[in-house]
Amino acid sequence: MATPRPCRGVFLLPVKTHRLRASDRDHGDMTIQAQLDDLHARAAASLAEVVDLDGLASWERSFLGPKGELTQVLRGLGGVPAGERPAAGRAANSLKTELSAAYDARARQLSATDLERRLAADAVDVTLPGRAPTIGTVHPVSRMIDELSDIFALMGFQTVFGPEVATAHYNFDLLNIPGDHPARDVWDTIVVDSNDEEIVLRTHTSPMQARTMEATKPPVRVVVPGRAYRYEAQDASHDWMFHQLEGLAVDEHITLADLKGVLGELARQLFGAERRVRFRCDYFPFVEPGVDFAVDCAVCGGKGCRVCKHSGWLEMGGAGMVHPKVLAGVGYDPAKYTGFAFGLGIERMVMMKYGVDDVRAFAGNDLRFLRQFASI
Ligand SMILES: [Zn+2]
Incomplete structure (x- = not known):
């Protein structure tokens, strides 16, 4: 009978994976204000390129949504030194207000454009003659x-x-x-x-x-x-x-x-x-x-x-x-x-x-x- 070999255990240590979040990139040692300024600039540029309501919804997800960049910044405020926290919070909230307002304005604008486009496409030419109903006749x-x-x-x-x-x-x-x-x-x-x-x-x-x-x-x-x-x-x-x-x-x-x-x-x-x-x-x-x-x-x-x-x-x-x-x-x-x-x-x-x-x-x-x- 073969002698059982001692089992050499393999320990799989749980590796904590860290997904790079949008708010983490390149920020390194940027200050909160610098991060917000960067975010502000990119959000404004991105919004300018939005051409329809689908694009706007996508923009909102990227910046304002639950997983959006600004939300991440707000969540990260806890790590800010206590002395800087109130100012950082005000700046972040202010940006949120501004981006939300920009979003609303752009949404109104695009909705109006979309309505105009659909009205133009579905336009009824009231000068066209109507279709005569088919009426049977006596055999x-x-x-x-x-x-x-x-x-x-x-x-x-x-x-x-x-x-x-x-x-x-x-x-x-x-x-x-x-x-x-x-x-x-x-x-x-x-x-x-x-x-x-x-x-x-x-x-x-x-x-x-x-x-x-x-x-x-x-x-x-x-x-x-x-x-x-x-x-x-x-x-x-x-x-x-x-x-x-x-x-x-x-x-x-x-x-x-x-x-x-x-x-x-x-x-x-x-x-x-x-x-x-x-x-x-x-x-x-x-x-x-x-x-x-x-x-x-x-x-x-x-x-x-x-x-x-x-x-x-x-x-x-x-x-x-x-x-x-x-x-x-x-x-x-x-x-x-x-x-x-x-x-x-x-x-x-x-x-x-x-x-x-x-x-x-x-x-x-x-x-x-x-x-x-x-x-x-
Ligand atoms: Zn005849």
Whole structure:
């Protein structure tokens, strides 16, 4: 077993480190008065170089702060011989007062300069025009619906709205289009549910015809604006969602002449007093006879132009006398009552009136397109 070596202790003597303080430098055997004079001179020179409030704060820390040079001098007064102490104390306090006053004056000066600088930078030019608030505008389709409703209101038609989801019963059956009817394929239907009863997005606003007649007795005069849906490819003149306005009038002694009179008045209100309306035979299961109707082109006066595709006529929609089966289906006596119905494409109306050449623009969310209608 090795003999333990005697431990030679190492004694680390605490070394008193002495940080050279600002007030100690070069002062050596300088008198207090000389130290204060030196401090005074350096503080004044340093203050003259201060250009902003940050620099001033730094200056204050260096000379007046708790660790500043003057504070150190004041703390060192205890070491001054008793006879000299009162005079040294007065001199040091006097310097403190003077430097504090200089600090305050410089602070006021710099604050004023700083305020001026910020005011200059943030200056508001009151002569600049203000920013105009962005104000929305009524969509051209909504505007046309309002316009059509107003025109029809003057002719005694009430505007009603119906649900956009309909049962096949209302969308087809009550409109004389039973399930096995070949015409049912004409409407490319978007089916929502076909489990119990077929539920569809309405393919036209016509379901409201049956709903209105079920709920009221003749005379009936309503227009039904709203969205309709077809399962259909989009192009410049077809969209899978579009707006229609359906019209219906049922009473005793209503004839095709009444229909022509109402649609003629509509054309004159919309497109000008000289307009004429043309009826041609067409087929829709819920009317007999059925017609398509057109208005003569206001742009060329019927001579033919680009807007009317050189035909002189603009197609507006389909119409006809309400089929007796439709009247009977809702409990009206077809021997007593007759009526007419018509359907207009709202987008088509806007396109004709304002020269829009692509139906997709209406639901395209392009503000550049929509803004053009803001000033009309
Ligand atoms: Zn034309």
